[in-house]
Amino acid sequence: MDLGTMTAQLERLRSDALDAVATAADPAALDAAQLAFLGRKGAITELLRGIGRLPAEDRPRMGAVGNEVREAVEAAVSERSRDLRGAALIARLAAEAVDVTTPGRRIARGTRHPIAETIAAIDEVFGRFGFVVYEGPEVEDDVTNFQMLNIPADHPARDLWDTLYVDIPDHLLRTHTSPGQIRVMRETRPPIRALLPGRCFRYEAVDASHGFEFFQVEGLMVDEGTSLADLKGLLEEFGHALFGVGRATRFRPGYYPFTEPSVAFDVGCVVCDGSGCPACGRTGWMTILGAGMVHPVVLRNGGIDPERYQGFAFGMGVERIAMLRHGVHDLRLFMENDLRFLEQFR
Ligand code: DAH
Numbered sequence: 001m002d003l004g005t006m007t008a009q010l011e012r013l014r015s016d017a018l019d020a021v022a023t024a025a026d027p028a029a030l031d032a033a034q035l036a037f038l039g040r041k042g043a044i045t046e047l048l049r050g051i052g053r054l055p056a057e058d059r060p061r062m063g064a065v066g067n068e069v070r071e072a073v074e075a076a077v078s079e080r081s082r083d084l085r086g087a088a089l090i091a092r093l094a095a096e097a098v099d100v101t102t103p104g105r106r107i108a109r110g111t112r113h114p115i116a117e118t119i120a121a122i123d124e125v126f127g128r129f130g131f132v133v134y135e136g137p138e139v140e141d142d143v144t145n146f147q148m149l150n151i152p153a154d155h156p157a158r159d160l161w162d163t164l165y166v167d168i169p170d171h172l173l174r175t176h177t178s179p180g181q182i183r184v185m186r187e188t189r190p191p192i193r194a195l196l197p198g199r200c201f202r203y204e205a206v207d208a209s210h211g212f213e214f215f216q217v218e219g220l221m222v223d224e225g226t227s228l229a230d231l232k233g234l235l236e237e238f239g240h241a242l243f244g245v246g247r248a249t250r251f252r253p254g255y256y257p258f259t260e261p262s263v264a265f266d267v268g269c270v271v272c273d274g275s276g277c278p279a280c281g282r283t284g285w286m287t288i289l290g291a292g293m294v295h296p297v298v299l300r301n302g303g304i305d306p307e308r309y310q311g312f313a314f315g316m317g318v319e320r321i322a323m324l325r326h327g328v329h330d331l332r333l334f335m336e337n338d339l340r341f342l343e344q345f346r
Contacts, residue, residue, distance in 0.1 A: 001050055001053065001054070002054070002058075003054060003055075003058040003061070003062060006047065006050060006051075006054065006062060007062070007065060009047055010044070010047060010048075010065060010066065010069055011069075013037065013043050013044050013047060013069070014044075014069045014072065014073065016037070016043075017033070017036075017037040017038075017043075017044065017073045017076075018072070018073065018076050020033035020036065020037070021033050021034070021073065021076045021077050021080045022076070022080065024080060024084070026084060027081065027084055027085075030077060030080055030081055030084060033077070034073075034077050037073055038070065038073060038074065038077075044066075044069060044070060044073065048062075048066045048070075051063060051066065111342060111343065111345050111346050112345065113334075113342065113345075114322050114326060114328075114334060114342075114345045115215055115318055115319065115322055115334050117322075117345065118318050118321055118322040118325060119197045119215065119217060119318055121242065121325075122195075122197070122217050122238075122242075122316075122318070122321070123195060123197065123217075125237070125238050125241040125242065126193075126195050126219060126234075126238070127195075129193065129234060129237075130193045131193040131194065131195040131219060131221075132193060132194060132195065133194075133195045133196075133197065134180060134183070134184050134194050134195070134196050135180070135196065135197070135198055136174070136177065136179060136180035136183050136196060136198060137174070138173060138174055138198065138199055138201070139166055139168070139171055139172070139173060139174070140171065140172060140173070140174040140179050141170055141171050141172075142170045142171070142172060143170070144179040144182050144183070145163075145172060145174050145175060145176075145178075145179045146158065146161075148179070148182045148298070148301040148302075149178055149179065149181070149182070149257060149258040149298055149301075150257040150258050150295050150297050150298055150301075151257045151258070155257065161175035161176065161202060162175075162202050162203040162204060163175050163202070163203060164201050164202065164203050164212070173200075173201035174198075174200055174201065175200060175201065175202050176200055176216055176218070176315060177196045177197070177198045177200060177216040177217065177218035177315060178218055178258060178313070178315060180194070180196035180198070180218055180220075181194075181196070181218065181220045181258075181294070181298070181302065181313055182298070182301060182302050184196070184220055184302075185220075185222065185299070185301075185302025185303060185304050186302055186303050190222045190223050190224070190304065190309050190311075191221075191222065191223040191224075192220060192221060192222040192223070192311070193220075193221050194218075194219070194220045194221075195217060195218070195219055196217065196218035196219070196220070197215065197216070197217045197218075197318070198215065198216065198217075198218075199213060199214070199215055200213070200214055200215065200216050201213050202214075206332065208329065208330040208331065208332065209320075209331060210331075211319065211331055211332070211335065213335075214317060214318070214319050214331070215317070215318035215319065216315055216316060216317055216318060217315070217316055217318060218313065218314070218315045219313060219314045219315070220294070220311060220312075220313045221234075221311055221312055221313075222294065222299070222302075222304060222309050222310070222311035223309060223310070223311070224308060224309055224310070225310065226309070226310040226311055226312060227293075227310065228261070228263075228293055228312065230312065231263075231291060231292075231293070231312040231314070232251060235249065235265050235289070235291065235314065236249050239265070239267045239288070242321065242325065243267050243268075243270055243324070243325075247267050247268050247270075248267065248268035248274055249265065249266065249267050249268070250265075250266050250285065251263045251264070251265060251266075252264045252265075252266060252287075254290055254291075254292070256290055256292055257295070258292075258294065258295050258298045258313070259290075259291065259292025259293055259294060259295055259298075259312075259313060260292065260293060260295045260296075261292055261293060262290065262291070262292035263290070263291050263292055264287045264289075264290055264291075265287070265288060265289045265290070265291055265314070266285040266286060266287050266288065267285070267286055267288055268284060268285065268286075269283075269284050269285060269286050270286065270324050272284065286324065288316055288320065288321060288324070289314050289315060289316035289317075290314065290315055290316075291312065291313060291314035291315070292312065292313065292314075293310065293311065293312050294310070294311035294312060294313050299311060319331040319334055322334065326345070
């Protein structure tokens with residue numbers, strides 16, 4: 001090959017190389033272009049190997065041109081590399097950019113569970129009368145859950161409470177909040193005004209009005225001269241506070257081993273207002289709790305002298321009250337944590 005041909009070829013390679021470098025779209029393409037022209041087997045490198053076969057007097061000139069082309073392509077590569085890095089940085093910044101003018105997204109706010117809300121409403125009403133909230137354990141002993149409440153082991157009244165027992169001998173999941181009465185009487189002196197909200201458990205088949213776990217709120221008042229009239233007045237206030245001031249209320253005779261006399265407390269049906277409908281079994285009344293004067297045996301079991309002190313107690317199912325307050329027909333809804341249900345209680 002002579003000087004003229006080699007120079008012409010070199011110039012063509014220079015312009016091809018500069019083209020390839022200028023159009024390399026990313027660092028990998030640029031590396032490939034650099035290798036293709038300047039690498040050990042690159043086109044420019046290979047061509048310049050032919051310098052040795054030129055006549056001796058042409059070699060310095062060709063060498064100088066070769067170096068100049070090599071440097072020009074190298075310079076183009078490093079400039080293109082800088083541009084590509086700059087473009088990548090700009091793209092990344094654009095992708096990461098925060099538009100501070102975008103309106104905020106609304107954060108989903110939780111709501112108070114209707115059972116907790118109902119317990120709070122009950123606490124509030126009795127709080128006005130000086131009742132203070134206490135809590136007893138969910139795992140109780142048989143003695144406190146039954147025997148101290150005047151329900152001996154072989155007493156048929158045990159059939160009222162289908163019990164879930166635990167692995168600890170003589171212990172069970174409390175079937176009602178009433179054992180809290182014994183605990184409060186033993187821990188405090190009269191006058192006592194205690195409210196005992198809590199979870200209870202029974203071995204029940206679950207349906208729309210029965211759960212195997214549910215909440216109760218128990219009340220206990222013990223003082224000198226406490227009477228059934230006090231209980232009646234207090235529960236009337238409670239019925240009016242929760243279900244409206246005009247709501248009719250009544251006491252009916254009832255039976256519980258731990259109270260004597262025992263009563264059921266009814267309010268006028270919240271669906272039909274007393275005229276009779278399927279919701280109240282056409283009676284016009286709905287029972288919302290059990291109550292009575294604390295049995296002297298129970299007072300004595302609590303360490304209180306029944307000759308000097310009298311007391312009344314009451315116990316209500318929270319789910320039932322929440323159902324009546326909110327027109328809910330199936331108490332299973334309270335335990336299912338379905339947001340479509342819970343979000344209605346904002
Ligand atoms: N412990 C009763 C139950 O679970 C409810 C009850 C009735 C509580 C009468 C009382 C009461 O304190 O006096 O069915």
